[in-house]
Amino acid sequence: MQKALEPDSDLLSEGNTGWLALLGRMRPAATLEEVRADLGVIAAGLDQQYPGRTTTLAVHRATFLGRSEERTLVFGVAAVVLAGVGLVLLIACANVANLLLARASSRQREIAIRLSIGGSRWRIVRQLLTESLLLAFLGGTAGSLVAFWSVEGIARFVLAHLPHGAPRLAWNVSPDLRVWGYALGLTAFTGIVFGLAPALHATRQGLSTALKGYGGGFIGKAGSGGMLRNTLVGVQVAVCMVLLIAAGLVMRGLYLAQTVDPGFAMKGITQAQFDLPSQGYSAEKAQAFERELTATVASLPGVDDVEQAQVTPLSHQFLGTGLTVGGEAESRQFMFNVVSPGFFAMLAMPMVRGRTFTAGEARSDAPVLVITESTARRLWPGQDAIGKTLRDGEKKACQIVGVVKDSQVSHLGQSDELFVYRPAGPTEQDRLQLLVHSKSGETATANGIREAARALDANLVVDVTKLADNLEAWRAPSRLVAALSGVLGTLALLLAAIGVHGVVSYGVSQRIREIGIRMTLGADGRDVMSLAVRQALRPVGIGALVGVIGCAAVSQVLSDVLYGLGAHDPVAFVGVPLFLLGVAFLASYLPARRAARIDPITALRYE
Known part of the structure; x- marks a missing residue:
């Protein structure tokens, strides 16, 4: 089971298992306080068995409405x-x-x-x-x-x-x-x-x-x-x-x-969402799968463009990161997305300054960013944001090469949050989703994507829907x-x-x-x-x-x-x-x- 969860690590033997969630059924006469007390005893025993580690067990009533x-x-x-x-x-x-x-x-x-x-x-x-x-x-x-x-x-x-x-x-x-x-x-x-x-x-x-x-x-x-x-x-x-x-x-x-x-085009665009690491894919295998699937889908009748993004617009999924602006001591919280170079053109999101990523920058994981128009105004009011830098958690300087028009890609009705785009390099290939633009209709395209994914991996779970479904x-x-x-x-x-x-x-x-x-x-x-x-x-x-x-x-x-x-x-x-x-x-x-x-x-x- 552990290999399917995360092939590149040994999670079950690591001490920082904050991700672990267990489901259990209480006895009819038991109370939540009794369960907490019993688990407290277990946690204390684990702390004695493994010195230097602190075990914290939080108990909540299970709900089917987890998110x-x-x-x-x-x-x-x-x-x-x-x-x-x-x-x-x-x-x-x-x-x-x-x-x-x-x-x-x-x-x-x-x-x-x-x-x-x-x-x-x-x-x-x-x-x-x-x-x-x-x-x-x-x-x-x-x-x-x-x-x-x-x-x-x-x-x-x-x-x-x-x-x-x-x-x-x-x-x-x-x-x-x-x-x-x-x-x-x-x-x-x-x-x-x-x-x-x-x-x-x-x-x-x-x-x-x-x-x-x-x-x-x-x-x-x-x-x-x-x-x-x-x-x-x-x-x-x-x-x-x-x-x-x-x-x-x-x-x-x-x-x-x-x-x-919303500030981006949706007509004729189909999205395919899947999680390769959780289904047993190593990083190398996931990258190879993404390349093969992208090439196969691109050859489908009526398909004229295939792009990639770690999060598709308005999908109720959000990515956040801390970036430092200029000489500021404290980092600020930014929303971000990892996209392929043609992402902005497919979704008709115009560049108001600068340019988008190049294919070479994407292949080499170049430290370049595209920011939104409102982000540029908030960080550098009255200045040209092109050429400015933002530093990530590793203090690596990322240069801004383009400013894209604001759009409501994360929240409907909200387009002024701090938002940056990074190029989809080799290290992100295992977590990217597909965006497919086709003239043959979303239904035919969706069926073609499912057949292509099934041909590569019959056990892979793929969620294929219209991009417009996110807005709905x-x-x-x-x-x-x-x-x-x-x-x-x-x-x-x-x-x-x-x-x-x-x-x-x-x-x-x-x-x-x-x-x-x-x-x-x-x-x-x-x-x-x-x-x-x-x-x-x-x-x-x-x-x-x-x-x-x-x-x-x-x-x-x-x-x-x-x-x-x-x-x-x-x-x-x-x-x-x-x-x-x-x-x-x-x-x-x-x-x-x-x-x-x-x-x-x-x-x-x-x-």
Whole structure:
């Protein structure tokens, strides 16, 4: 096994085995602390057995999401979904609380009579709370059934939008007892919390006020529960605003990611990635294999260029090194890549100063570098970088022979990091990937590359994909988050619109007699409609303002999927509030228009 890992060294007998990772299964009753203690004893014994060495054993729970980008993708999407669902739940609860408050207000005389004849306030609150819990459980049951039927489809949708190479494990996403218990507990919690306030409010008002207020009395002020209803409307609008602005930011970021120019060409380019040292190749054998494979692929029909790179653009693989600039004492961290001389021409990355590498420099491992335009500006502002030198860890001076135009080869949306290119010399031949430009199409080229590699080594694992797949992998998180946030934002908008419409309709129904008096005293339909719309939009406007401020404070968490877009994009922060206010206006317009058409005589007789 060791020979396949690293043929040129004896890793299993070396003392600095920091690379070694072991997998083990704990006994059912064992804890992580017990395992750490046992391994600590083993480490101490190894230190005694091998004096001069220090053994450190770190214990972690194993995870199938080992790479940081995998964890970021999966947990990031899960966090967005949970946060969005939580906000939608808050809107729905505020909506239902408003409906319960309206229903309790319409029963004020009944409640007042029961209290006046000796009824217990706690007993009435318990009855109202039972009704809200029943409503919550009916809704929770319906939602659980929908979740049970749709969860597999949602999982397939998420897996279909994962990038190439992302883990596609056969996850079991079917709800189990823990999920049902969580749903039951959340349903009970929301039913109690958002049903308690209307119940307490309905039983708090004085008996004489409640008895006199019945019968369609004049409610020109906020009315019974008006302040609480307006507050709930404001909460709905504020939360809806946060979701909609977040969805708008992500969709704008997705649009920019779809149209962004990464600074290099991808059309017609296929990449072949393999790791020869890990599959038992010595350095000499790997170099010979690379030469044979390159020559064979170059002879395929339609192939007009074959180049090499240690890391292909946007492949989520990064190389770093420390280089010293001029007379500086401390080295700086640079990103770098090792490429063949024709790499820049194939990817249409123009040289803005100097030249690229020559074939002779590549064969001789010449100490020359090509740097990016932004690197030249940062290191030597206002100077010509050609001829300058950077020193590596061995203090060897590497001369800069060319400056290439900036491109987003390591991170999409970022092109200003310190970046250098080295020529692909003989010492790097065992770790290079192929880039193939063909006019016969990526599919035919990919099949030809696989057949050529199989002819040289039938056991070699080769990953052949389109170079454009790397760009799609960077876009995948924003595409997935945009789809999910769009669905949640639409649902939030629908709930908020229903809430505004319901509150205005209830307000109109409670103020019919007041409307009749106003119209009798000379107010026309437009005055009545204007009054209803103004009073409806007041809490909407306050909630929208709070939502904009809140989203501005938390939108920075979306920066990873906002390619080329600021977290405070003016289009989203201006367009979304205007759109939401327009929807709120339409939601309040219909009941307001109905109020304007009320006959004054009928309104005065209204009970």
